[in-house]
Amino acid sequence: MTILYPVKTGLYVNLTNRCPCACTFCIRKNDDKVYDEPDSLWLEHEPSFEEVKAVFAKEDMTRYTEVVFCGFGEPTEALETLLQTARFVKETYALPTRLNTNGLGSLINKKDIVPLFKGLFDAVSISLNSSSEEIYLERIRPIFKEKAYPAMLEFARECKKYVPDVTMTTVHTTITEQDEEKCARICKELGVNYRIREFVPPAK
DSSP states (O other): OOSEEEETTEEEEOOOOOOSOOOTTOGGGTOSOBTTOOSOOOOSSOOOHHHHHHHHTTSOGGGOSEEEEOBSBOGGGGHHHHHHHHHHHHHHTOOOEEEEEOSOHHHHHTSOOGGGGTTTOSEEEEEOOOSSHHHHHHHHOOTTGGGHHHHHHHHHHHHHHHOSEEEEEEETTTSOHHHHHHHHHHHHHHTOEEEEEOOOOBOO
């Protein structure tokens, strides 16, 4: 099964297939791969920290400029393995680490998890996806319903306290340009970066 996969100069870590959202534009609905990754990102089981370490040992880490926690699921669903692996990467390879998340990790784990990120992640990228709760619920369809959107914004606000680089993102073509402008204003108010991501196509 695929735990690690390269994307350009980044090494991506696929820890779980669990996710509390069912985004209307999610690639998982149509394919089991991304970019040019030849193997499925659906996991046979969630890897333990020891399994993840063993796979890292087989990689030539000099090829990569960062390690990104992003796979076919929400990384904070596997919180302990996520934190252990991030610490291992920082201590062993001294590479920058980035977490790509939907920002619902504190709801998922029923506690404020953001302080645990201090010293482990150099960057966090949070899926904003919409400038309004109404559109967010329609497109993202989180299991937490109305709790999700404000919790995601608060998650971003908290990340600013513990992580040097915080970015919120939307996906190009999934919302209007007017909505993107509103999202940019939200990010400015929160004091975080805003980026419009290109839609990730299914693997060829």
